[in-house]
Amino acid sequence: MRMNASAAQPDLTSLFPGRGQAGSGRGEGFFVEALGEHAVISVADANGRMIYANRKFVELTGYCLEELIGSPYGLLKSEYHSPGFFREMWQTITSGQSWQGEFKNYRKTGEAFWMRVTIVPYLGADRKPEKYLSIGTDITETKMIEGARQQRLSFDLIKDEIYLFWPGTLDVFYANRGARIRLRALGQTMMGLTLPALLQDLPEENISGRLAPLIEGRRKWVSFEASQQRPDGRTNPAEVTIQMIAPDREEPHFLAHIRNISQRKQAEIAKQQFVANVSHELRTPLTTIKGAFELIRSGLCNATPERAGQLAAMGLKNTTRLENLIEDLLDMERIASGRMVSRLQKLDLSALIQKSIRDIASYKPEKSVSVRGSGIEAPIWVKGDEDRLRKVMANLLSNAVKFSREGGEVDILVERDGTRVGISVRDQGVGIPERALSTLFDPFTQADFPDRRPSEGAGLGLSISRAIIEEHGGAIEIDSTEGHGTEARFYVILHPSAAEA
Numbered sequence: 001m002r003m004n005a006s007a008a009q010p011d012l013t014s015l016f017p018g019r020g021q022a023g024s025g026r027g028e029g030f031f032v033e034a035l036g037e038h039a040v041i042s043v044a045d046a047n048g049r050m051i052y053a054n055r056k057f058v059e060l061t062g063y064c065l066e067e068l069i070g071s072p073y074g075l076l077k078s079e080y081h082s083p084g085f086f087r088e089m090w091q092t093i094t095s096g097q098s099w100q101g102e103f104k105n106y107r108k109t110g111e112a113f114w115m116r117v118t119i120v121p122y123l124g125a126d127r128k129p130e131k132y133l134s135i136g137t138d139i140t141e142t143k144m145i146e147g148a149r150q151q152r153l154s155f156d157l158i159k160d161e162i163y164l165f166w167p168g169t170l171d172v173f174y175a176n177r178g179a180r181i182r183l184r185a186l187g188q189t190m191m192g193l194t195l196p197a198l199l200q201d202l203p204e205e206n207i208s209g210r211l212a213p214l215i216e217g218r219r220k221w222v223s224f225e226a227s228q229q230r231p232d233g234r235t236n237p238a239e240v241t242i243q244m245i246a247p248d249r250e251e252p253h254f255l256a257h258i259r260n261i262s263q264r265k266q267a268e269i270a271k272q273q274f275v276a277n278v279s280h281e282l283r284t285p286l287t288t289i290k291g292a293f294e295l296i297r298s299g300l301c302n303a304t305p306e307r308a309g310q311l312a313a314m315g316l317k318n319t320t321r322l323e324n325l326i327e328d329l330l331d332m333e334r335i336a337s338g339r340m341v342s343r344l345q346k347l348d349l350s351a352l353i354q355k356s357i358r359d360i361a362s363y364k365p366e367k368s369v370s371v372r373g374s375g376i377e378a379p380i381w382v383k384g385d386e387d388r389l390r391k392v393m394a395n396l397l398s399n400a401v402k403f404s405r406e407g408g409e410v411d412i413l414v415e416r417d418g419t420r421v422g423i424s425v426r427d428q429g430v431g432i433p434e435r436a437l438s439t440l441f442d443p444f445t446q447a448d449f450p451d452r453r454p455s456e457g458a459g460l461g462l463s464i465s466r467a468i469i470e471e472h473g474g475a476i477e478i479d480s481t482e483g484h485g486t487e488a489r490f491y492v493i494l495h496p497s498a499a500e501a
């Protein structure tokens with residue numbers, strides 16, 4: 001039978017007039033007792049001091065009833081909530097309105113717990129609150145689940161690999177997004193995955209020994225290096241950091257943070273190569289200069305002034321070499337710190353290239369390499385810094401001559417392309433191995449020729465040249481075929497007056 005929606009409903013308390021024997025109690029008492037079995041209940045006086053706490057309140061907080069009665073709620077207060085949070089709550093309930101919200105508090109043991117609470121003011125005859133009834137539920141478990149979910153969402157934002165695993169078995173029970181991507185690339189899943197399986201050449205007993213200080217509480221974290229397998233079958237170096245986590249009401253477990261440190265290792269190698277290169281580049285000219293001065297001082301060349309002049313010229317040449325190296329190092333520091341600033345102004349590119357050709361004539365004259373320019377017969381006005389662009393030309397031309405064969409030729413071709421000018425420096429020398437092309441512009445890097453000794457220079461010229469050209473609003477690139485020569489191309493912007501013409 002369908003009930004008429006307009007039918008009158010009896011008062012809830014009238015459905016339970018008594019409990020047990022007739023006349024043994026009123027319905028209100030039954031409801032209070034039933035509510036007390038479910039909810040955490042307390043009552044405060046007008047000043048906010050507790051005057052009542054039910055059994056569930058006592059059990060949840062860990063305080064005995066005598067400690068709670070007469071105490072302010074600040075006894076449980078955590079630092080999680082701001083003063084504004086409590087100010088808004090008190091303004092609401094003292095105005096006679098109910099308030100609902102969530103509290104993070106502390107038990108007597110210091111453990112945190114969460115409650116969802118409704119506070120209802122009991123108004124006196126003057127319509128002002130005399131008491132405050134607080135009815136709440138323990139939502140600590142819900143908050144912990146939500147906290148764990150948020151934590152794992154945060155882990156997914158980390159590019160490195162994050163794993164959670166159990167102390168006893170070392171079984172992995174969580175992997176963040178970065179870790180899952182790598183596992184899929186390797187054709188693996190988390191099923192039966194352990195921490196030792198993630199690392200190469202690191203047996204389980206070795207890992208267990210590293211984890212012992214964490215389990216015993218002697219250390220908060222451990223860090224070590226290991227190897228990881230790559231999808232192509234090779235390995236890469238990794239830094240592994242592990243710490244013990246013991247959340248409230250959860251079984252303690254480990255968090256492993258695994259970071260690929262291939263780039264760091266490459267940087268360390270590059271640094272070592274840089275120190276070796278610079279040491280060699282400094283030692284060689286210094287040795288020559290010192291030897292020249294020792295011969296002059298010893299008087300062995302007094303009888304031959306011409307020989308003394310040759311030694312002095314040798315010393316000056318190597319002094320210039322040292323100055324250039326120091327200037328290159330300073331330029332690299334300026335580039336790294338963002339302090340390299342070019343003064344762009346109207347500049348005749350043709351005149352600059354012609355002077356660069358004259359300057360390079362004295363570089364390695366024994367090779368008899370000829371340098372020719374094309375397209376520089378008339379002035380070409382560009383926006384540029386003369387000193388910086390001359391340095392670029394010097395770097396490109398010295399490389400071309402250095403790697404040319406004896407009696408070879410180097411061609412410079414200048415062509416206008418719309419509002420910019422392209423400059424090409426082409427040689428017919430030994431060329432560059434294909435494997436070295438991708439790192440040519442890296443600082444302190446030189447092309448590796450198996451059948452040739454390392455060439456002079458610290459490997460800074462192309463890196464500096466690229467920074468200069470990019471600051472001019474241009475770009476630079478290099479094409480080469482081993483055994484057939486190399487072509488370096490870059491472009492700069494025409495000066496507005498030349499572009500309009």
